[in-house]
Amino acid sequence: MTGERIVGQSVPRKEGRDKVTGAARYIDDMTLPGMLYGATVRSQIPRGVIKKISFDPQFEWSEFVTVTAKDIPGKNCIALIGDDQPCLADGSVNHPEEPILLMAHADSHLLRQAADAVSIEYEPLPAIFTIEDSEQRSQFIWGTDNTFKTFLIAKGDVDGIWTKADYIVEGEYTTGAQEQLYIENNGVIAAFDREQGITVWGSLQCPFYVHKALMALCNLAADKVRVVQMETGGAFGGKEDYPSMIAGHAALLAMKSGRPVKIIYDRIEDMTATTKRHPSRTRHRTAVSKDGKILGGEIDFTIDGGAYATLSSVVLSRGTIHAGGPYYWPHVRIRGKAVATNTPPHGAFRGFGAPQSLFAMERHMDRIAQVVGVSPVEIRRRNFLKPGQTTTTEQTIREEIDLGKLLDRALELSGYTAKKDRFAQENKAGPIKKGMGIATFLHGAGFTGSGERYLASAVGVEGCADGSVRVLVSSTEFGQGTNTVLCQIAAEALGLPYEDVQIAQPDTNQVPNSGPTVASRTVMVVGSLVRSAAVGIRQTLIAAGTLSSSYSPEEFRAACRRHIAEHGQLRSIARYDAPEGVYWDDHKYRGEAYAAFAWAVYVAEVAVDFTTYSVKVEDFVALQEVGRVLHPALAKGQIVGGVAQGIGFALYEKVVWQNGRMQNGQMTNYIMPTSADLPQIRVFFEEMGNVHGAYGAKGIGELPMDGPAPAIVNAIEDAMGTRFDSVPLLPEDIFEAVSEAVAADGNR
């Protein structure tokens, strides 16, 4: 596309100046007069009946406000998809750290002593902590079968393919929990007023999720609940559902005390009590022809949802749909299942199920390559989806995507072939073994299936009295660049300078519901609506005769000012309209799963040190097709940041569980990559002319989380010749595998 002035430029981040000067206002930077501080007393056991809650009579309780489940004015649940998660445990607990009691005081230093002065007696019940325990059903901890949700994708005739196969390749792959580890902990402030109802300010992704939850919990009408997003210091999915819980707690304390209440988690509370990436187990059984073509197969994808359903069904959905990777499966049966365990509920984290099932798929492709006797490159090339073919859900690929070409470019950029040959020689001597690994994958943008139709998002653009323009959305900025890109789109659509467009603070009283800020949907789906709404403003002014069809920015400003002076306001609302002819069957899980896919080939170069068993990623090439890149610096930032999190997922970040509780909930013992741990992450975009969303952009945010873990583990196998099918893969895991191999050799 040509002639665009603002889209495609790396304009300054809208709120960037405030962020580099320290002026940006996060929730902990805000105080209200008379404000109390709130704290949460939580379950110390994974499962049991609460027998008694007692308050130490020696402790001075008079200045404290306390809240239990019986103080809840509405329904004791965090309304989300299902309503099974209580806001405060009432009678029983189902996971460690489950909230039981709330307290507030004007002096935050006294809260810990007060929490220590509460004792809770339990009658413990047997608990389960793993997918396997949950499946064995020795205990029923949720529903009648410990199962939150199942999906079945069935294409063709899988049962008929096994006899036609030259090879049947099986594998089992697992991934661990991962903490989002935004640097700003969760926090909110709630204030209650009999006239106005509840107002919550917070660090959050989805203002209208919190709004919905508070209406049910506090038994208030929609217009008596207001949710305002403050500047948010990272989220990555981790502030998608849990802020509704914290907001609920602060709201209950505020309603009971009549004073504003601030709850800010410290790092340990945030890490041990709030959501993480779902642990997963994937089993593959694949029928392959002698020339390396996938004939068909079965995939069983299972995730551990923790104690309550929360978002598990949708995480499972995305993971199940992505389980077949970017390959053509003539016949396939994919079973997805989310099970209950007595751990805190797992939740959203960038990628949302796809990094788990794609890790399995991409490890399995390397295994198939070995069995067939072709290279990892060749096995992928022979099975890539091509335009006109269908995905596992029988969605026809209509995009002009050439995965072979993408693969060739990634191999060239990474020097794959030459390095692989060189390492094969060099690895014969010395303690450092090097290897190359690739991952090829896709990521669907926007809500799955009918999701966008159900959401029916709305977006506003309004003219202001000074002639400038403001974008009105509930879509939130938490680092990705929402503010900047949506303003770029509006400015482009209106032919105005970027500086003439601002974006409103997300406030449920002020902005329409443009949906949650999740699922790589903001630029593609919300961005398109911003463009439509902006065009609506222009059309209004032209139709009113205040603006001619070609205008200068100064003429636009004058027309805008005049229109507002005469009519009071100038506002245009655009609503999501599902494209026609899009077929999706929610029951059979068949049809157009996503409006668009992003595609990628990632190449990792690793060095394994046989003295320390540590792995260093020495080079990383991330090549992707995401449609049009609207802001090169932000897009690069999304990819590099996602790859860094993916490297953490693969090599560093291990949640240590004991009786369902995270034992290493600190930054000192849960290790994320530092600036000294990462390679140069080299980012490349390939635009293949696929036009979606506003000005041609597809989703980008989650994609980079999918590829690093399998690319790195594939590279480790290439370096060592040892197979690893689990992440995280820490030096002690590698040491153990090597020791076992040595012992096995000795016993032979």
Added chain:
Amino acid sequence: MTDSSENRGKCEISLTVNGKAKTVRVYPMERLLDVLRQELGLTGTKEGCGEGECGSCSVLMNGELVNSCLVPALQAADANLTTIEGLAEGPQLSALQAAFLECGGAQCGICTPGMILASCHLLNKKPEPTLHDICEALSGNLCRCTGYMQIFDAVAQAARRRNPA
């Protein structure tokens, strides 16, 4: 609370913050981070972990980089402190602030003040750092958004601007 209980156990310390002399009444073992944020209203300094691991609360104390969550208030008596609020001269951003803005060095922004102070400390000690110097100098400041590459770009760019070849 009564005035006397409010002040019980507290002591008065004087310090210079961003070039201005300040006197505050604090508990001796109160965290410098809380003194800055709550007593002095300088909320640009952020708390990430409260245990000296993430570097979000980094400030310069007598020219050295410290995690203000680990510094007791008493230790900051008579010290000369620089926080993120002290870097820009009026509306004019410092070279580092401008470079972070231009290069995409700030995403969610919560680590940014600490990251800029750590970079400032590096450039004060080493005006022409190599990439390796930058990686090392910032390895005590965690960023979950950027993967650090654009932060490195920003520091390198600010160094070039401060030291025109």
